[in-house]
Amino acid sequence: MAWTKPIPPATRGRTYFLAVCCVIFAASVASFADTAPRSDGSIVRFLARSRSEVSPKSGRFEVVEKPLEWDAKQTALIICDLWDKHWCDGATQRVGEMAPRIDALAKNLRARGGLIVHAPSDTMAFYKDAPQRKRATDAPLASAPVEFHWNRCDLTVEPPLPIDDSDGGCDCDPPCKTYIAWKREHPAVEVAAEDAVSDQGREIYNLFVQRGIRNVLFC
Secondary structure (H helix, E strand, O other): OEEOOOOOOOOOHHHHHHHHHHOOOOEOOOOOOOOOOEEEOOEEEEEEEEEEEOOOOOOOEEEEEEEEEEEHHHEEEEEEOOEOOOOOHHHHHHHHHHHHHHHHHHHHHHHOOOEEEEEOOOOHHHHOOOHHHHHHHOOOOOOOOOOOOOOOOOOOOOOOOOOOOOOOOOOOOOOOOOOOOOOOEOOOOOOOOOOEEOOOHHHHHHHHHHHOOOEEEEO
8 A cells, every 4th residue: 555645644443553654745545566566776666556436425436547656765665463463363364375475565665775664563562672673763753743643533534444344354254252362573574674663653753754755655
């Protein structure tokens, strides 16, 4: 997902702390046609894809595609909640299939000078002594036009989800029991020496300002 124009300061679930970072930088919903962007040198080229409602309240959407070119050194990839284990067995299996492809994307962007931010919520204790964690906590405080705090979905500015997420994404029968199953990010994703680790919007925003990040990719 790529953010390319401002979004409202409210979003769903535990992704809010990250979305509030992106509000300053980049966004319209986009996705990759391939595992990694097609790139030359430090320029990242890919096809942004979004859905636009055909007419107001019609409930019908059409795909809109737009080629984008970004300077990789001004681009960050946030990998959010790609945990090593989920309370749902089905979700754990799906993440296991996605993780190598997300790692390939991270390697591609990292090699071109982009910043990779690992954001597995609730697992900062695992990374407390890692230099990648310290890189995020040590970024100097930056002035921000929004407050960093938890928000629930605001239906006055956000449309309803296209799916029923009341089951937490579990597709198992019978449904799995909920518990805190995660301890770290999925091990198939490399946390390289030059990366950062944080699950706090304020820290990530500080880091982005420090590094001159203008474009944000979100997995």
